[in-house]
Amino acid sequence: MFKHLLALAAAGLFSSGALAACLPGDGTGTVTLGATATTVPDRVRADCSTVDGRIADEQPWGSQAAFLAHVSSVTMALQQQGALSALERARLLAAARTSGIGSRLTVKLIAFNDFHGYIKPFEGSGSNPGVTRLSTRIKALKAANPLHAVVSAGDLIGASPLTSALFKDEPTIEAMNRIGIDFNAVGNHEFDEGRAELLRMQHGGNHPSDPYSGLGLAADKRADGQFAGARFDFLAANVRDTATGKTIFPAYGVKDFLGNKVAFVGMTLEGTPTIVSPSGVAGLRFADEADTVNALVPQLRAQGIRSIVVLIHEGGVAVSGTAGCPSISGPIVDIVNRLDPEVDLVVSGHTHQAYNCLVAKRDGSLVRVTSAGQYARNLGDIDLTLDTASKDVVATAATILNTGTSTAEDPALTDLVAHYDALSVGPKSRVIGRITAAISRSQNAAGESALGDVIADAQLAATRSAATGNAVVAFMNPGGIRADLPYNAGGQVSYGDAFTVQPFGNSLVTLTLTGAQIQTLLETQFAGCNGQSTERILQVSAGFSYRYAKNNACGLRVSDLAIDGVPLNPAAAYRVTVNSFLADGGDGFAVLVQGGNRLGGAVDTDAFEAYLQANPGGVAPGPMNRITRVN
Amino acid sequence: MKFPTTPMAAALLALAACGAQAAHLQLVDAATFGSSLTSVTAADGGQLGFSGPVDELSGLAEALAFGDGQHTGSLAGSGLGFRSEWVRLAALDASGATTRLQLSGSSAWHFDGTAELAEALEQATVGLDARLQVGSDGEAAGSAVRVRLQLGAESLFSSSVAGAGDTPTFSLLVQDSGFNTLASYNGVALNGRDTLDVAFDSAVGQTLTLSLVYANALGLGNASLTGVQRVESSALLDGTLSVSAVPEPQSVALLLAGLGVVGTAARRRRA
Numbered sequence: 001m002f003k004h005l006l007a008l009a010a011a012g013l014f015s016s017g018a019l020a021a022c023l024p025g026d027g028t029g030t031v032t033l034g035a036t037a038t039t040v041p042d043r044v045r046a047d048c049s050t051v052d053g054r055i056a057d058e059q060p061w062g063s064q065a066a067f068l069a070h071v072s073s074v075t076m077a078l079q080q081q082g083a084l085s086a087l088e089r090a091r092l093l094a095a096a097r098t099s100g101i102g103s104r105l106t107v108k109l110i111a112f113n114d115f116h117g118y119i120k121p122f123e124g125s126g127s128n129p130g131v132t133r134l135s136t137r138i139k140a141l142k143a144a145n146p147l148h149a150v151v152s153a154g155d156l157i158g159a160s161p162l163t164s165a166l167f168k169d170e171p172t173i174e175a176m177n178r179i180g181i182d183f184n185a186v187g188n189h190e191f192d193e194g195r196a197e198l199l200r201m202q203h204g205g206n207h208p209s210d211p212y213s214g215l216g217l218a219a220d221k222r223a224d225g226q227f228a229g230a231r232f233d234f235l236a237a238n239v240r241d242t243a244t245g246k247t248i249f250p251a252y253g254v255k256d257f258l259g260n261k262v263a264f265v266g267m268t269l270e271g272t273p274t275i276v277s278p279s280g281v282a283g284l285r286f287a288d289e290a291d292t293v294n295a296l297v298p299q300l301r302a303q304g305i306r307s308i309v310v311l312i313h314e315g316g317v318a319v320s321g322t323a324g325c326p327s328i329s330g331p332i333v334d335i336v337n338r339l340d341p342e343v344d345l346v347v348s349g350h351t352h353q354a355y356n357c358l359v360a361k362r363d364g365s366l367v368r369v370t371s372a373g374q375y376a377r378n379l380g381d382i383d384l385t386l387d388t389a390s391k392d393v394v395a396t397a398a399t400i401l402n403t404g405t406s407t408a409e410d411p412a413l414t415d416l417v418a419h420y421d422a423l424s425v426g427p428k429s430r431v432i433g434r435i436t437a438a439i440s441r442s443q444n445a446a447g448e449s450a451l452g453d454v455i456a457d458a459q460l461a462a463t464r465s466a467a468t469g470n471a472v473v474a475f476m477n478p479g480g481i482r483a484d485l486p487y488n489a490g491g492q493v494s495y496g497d498a499f500t501v502q503p504f505g506n507s508l509v510t511l512t513l514t515g516a517q518i519q520t521l522l523e524t525q526f527a528g529c530n531g532q533s534t535e536r537i538l539q540v541s542a543g544f545s546y547r548y549a550k551n552n553a554c555g556l557r558v559s560d561l562a563i564d565g566v567p568l569n570p571a572a573a574y575r576v577t578v579n580s581f582l583a584d585g586g587d588g589f590a591v592l593v594q595g596g597n598r599l600g601g602a603v604d605t606d607a608f609e610a611y612l613q614a615n616p617g618g619v620a621p622g623p624m625n626r627i628t629r630v631n
Numbered sequence: 632m633k634f635p636t637t638p639m640a641a642a643l644l645a646l647a648a649c650g651a652q653a654a655h656l657q658l659v660d661a662a663t664f665g666s667s668l669t670s671v672t673a674a675d676g677g678q679l680g681f682s683g684p685v686d687e688l689s690g691l692a693e694a695l696a697f698g699d700g701q702h703t704g705s706l707a708g709s710g711l712g713f714r715s716e717w718v719r720l721a722a723l724d725a726s727g728a729t730t731r732l733q734l735s736g737s738s739a740w741h742f743d744g745t746a747e748l749a750e751a752l753e754q755a756t757v758g759l760d761a762r763l764q765v766g767s768d769g770e771a772a773g774s775a776v777r778v779r780l781q782l783g784a785e786s787l788f789s790s791s792v793a794g795a796g797d798t799p800t801f802s803l804l805v806q807d808s809g810f811n812t813l814a815s816y817n818g819v820a821l822n823g824r825d826t827l828d829v830a831f832d833s834a835v836g837q838t839l840t841l842s843l844v845y846a847n848a849l850g851l852g853n854a855s856l857t858g859v860q861r862v863e864s865s866a867l868l869d870g871t872l873s874v875s876a877v878p879e880p881q882s883v884a885l886l887l888a889g890l891g892v893v894g895t896a897a898r899r900r901r902a
């Protein structure tokens with residue numbers, strides 16, 4: 001006892017607290033390793049460490065070998081110090097093996113997709129939590145799980161709201177640098193401004209000409225004051241330079257978790273060139289997604305990698321939302337159905353949906369396929385359980401979290417967002433043209449709006465020439481028109497006004513449809529027809545006209561389709577312009593997916609600005625006389 | 632003496648870079664082995680015997696052999712109670728940049744009663760044979776590397792009765808594919824401590840064979856036992872194999888030239 005008191009006094013001397021934190025000796029309990037109890041007393045050492053504490057069985061161990069070797073070393077040292085007998089050492093080692101500690105390792109994957117530069121809370125929609133809230137969520141998951149990776153499945157940038165878009169999406173890269181993400185698979189929108197600009201996002205340096213580049217806070221910039229570039233890796237397994245045959249970014253990244261390597265293969269959809277303007281993808285070749293993954297599997301295996309996660313910017317349509325996955329359809333299903341059985345998880349995107357599904361691979365075995373909505377609203381909270389002997393994933397579990405608009409904002413990012421928000425005040429007021437009166441998105445009885453007419457006209461104007469698409473008609477989804485265009489002094493339209501009307505940054509796509517397919521497209525506007533969930537009357541460009549009888553049955557409502565008064569020939573081909581969202585079958589207009597000979601075009605707001613510029617006298621509200629409702 | 636600090640720091644940095652971690656060892660395959668055999672024989676001929684296996688628990692990047700046992704019995708005739716508890720471990724962890732290796736064991740005997748003991752003997756072995764390839768971390772195949780083996784070995788033995796002893800023996804052998812010995816260790820003394828720090832040349836792509844064995848014979852002979860008596864033994868060999876790049880001749884020449892310049896400058900400054 002006297003010895004213990006001395007030790008206690010010594011411990012007190014060396015600790016800053018007024019009271020010693022421990023009573024050296026045999027302790028009160030016995031050592032338990034994981035769930036395996038032993039009869040060995042949990043002795044307290046003079047330095048207040050305990051036998052159980054020094055074995056550190058609670059911390060993650062990369063293998064059973066690593067844990068057992070650690071217990072062996074620690075117990076030998078304790079035996080040398082007289083704190084354990086050989087008998088107790090043997091019992092602790094036997095228990096260490098029985099506990100199974102080290103044989104499994106759980107890694108947390110924190111995944112999102114289609115962030116699209118939504119750094120500022122509530123920009124574009126009251127549902128957008130902003131990067132500050134996303135960061136709070138991510139940091140909490142990181143703190144609770146020391147073994148983690150933060151991954152993005154594409155469209156991190158591009159089609160961004162003003163606060164990021166104006167500054168060439170540098171704010172988004174800087175925000176992600178601050179959060180500390182690991183990988184971003186390229187999506188189609190990463191190519192919106194072309195390869196050189198995308199490479200700049202990775203490697204840094206200011207934009208060669210745009211004055212809004214390199215305006216970040218000093219803490220986020222390079223030592224020379226220029227944009228720093230991403231401190232995470234862009235991945236592009238299926239995007240090759242046609243000249244060199246090399247991928248423009250690494251095909252995969254590897255993260256090592258205590259000797260257990262997990263490969264993250266990143267890619268965009270093969271069809272990226274069909275939804276990006278040709279200049280954005282010039283000199284690049286986009287390969288089949290499943291073939292690309294499958295060809296990499298042997299390479300990864302040769303490096304001793306058995307845990308393979310695919311980050312893919314292609315998705316599906318699931319009916320469940322965040323809750324689960326009663327069913328999923330769409331391109332991702334066809335891709336996963338062809339995947340090598342070695343693939344352990346698919347983090348998908350592109351469809352802006354939230355789902356958590358199991359889909360069959362090539363051999364029929366199931367793999368988890370997740371997607372976390374859009375604009376930072378959701379976050380995939382995914383557990384990968386690895387067998388540390390085989391180094392392979394043996395189980396996955398996922399929850400799609402809501403970021404939440406009332407989640408606390410991370411103070412580590414608020415200054416970044418506030419900085420760019422303040423800088424954007426001026427540019428928002430830049431005058432891009434004139435209108436003669438306020439232009440409303442309110443629809444008349446036929447579903448046509450003045451603003452819808454103008455936007456469709458602007459899209460047709462941007463794609464009418466032979467070089468830009470040879471379009472004869474444009475269709476605009478009403479849901480993509482987010483606000484009225486207000487009448488300011490002198491009819492001046494600000495860039496901020498135009499951006500608020502069309503905040504999605506969709507690009508234009510011109511494709512070929514037959515007259516019959518255009519008829520199907522218009523029939524699909526009505527709820528219950530061709531899978532349409534709700535009535536969506538497309539806005540049409542000048543010269544196009546038709547009638548519909550709402551009371552008729554599906555397939556019999558639309559009639560008298562004409563362009564400049566000439567009836568459409570069901571068998572003839574027409575060049576049709578829609579935005580990239582519709583071109584992918586968005587809003588239920590599946591027939592548009594069948595459109596061939598696709599040509600990407602300008603971003604919608606750029607087309608709108610060009611249309612205003614081409615009409616210096618001012619653009620008048622649309623006539624709302626192109627669609628006629630019979631009943 | 633005042634050194635021109637900046638060039639000296641640069642030279643030292645260059646020197647440090649030459650020894651930087653490069654390449655790594657990758658486990659190609661491994662086999663493990665081991666067992667423990669214990670026998671207790673009294674002068675009157677009463678006998679007990681136990682044996683236990685060592686299990687192979689190897690994985691893709693780690694070789695692991697582990698065995699443990701708890702045996703109890705009493706001798707016919709004298710009624711001497713005997714309990715033996717043992718554990719043996721051989722591990723090779725090639726999952727990281729540095730390869731870790733370990734051999735270890737503990738054995739504890741507990742006698743309770745009065746008897747004339749002729750002999751108690753535990754003969755235990757645990758070990759593994761592994762092939763390791765010098766894997767590339769970006770270096771070309773055939774690039775020269777230096778492999779450093781560092782280890783510590785220790786043994787602890789105690790007995791409450793005279794006439795007991797142990798013969799812990801660690802054997803480590805590293806050979807190239809032509810069976811030329813690159814490094815070896817044989818030891819350790821009872822209740823002793825030992826260290827080894829050696830290095831050998833290899834190259835990216837080469838395959839090394841590593842043999843690790845821990846064998847011992849724990850014995851007690853011709854003892855008059857009474858009451859509770861204990862014999863205990865533990866041993867541990869803990870080591871690492873690390874790979875570093877060997878600088879190309881031209882970079883060595885550059886380094887030497889650089890150091891020469893630094894030296895000249897220093898001399899001039901003193902003059």
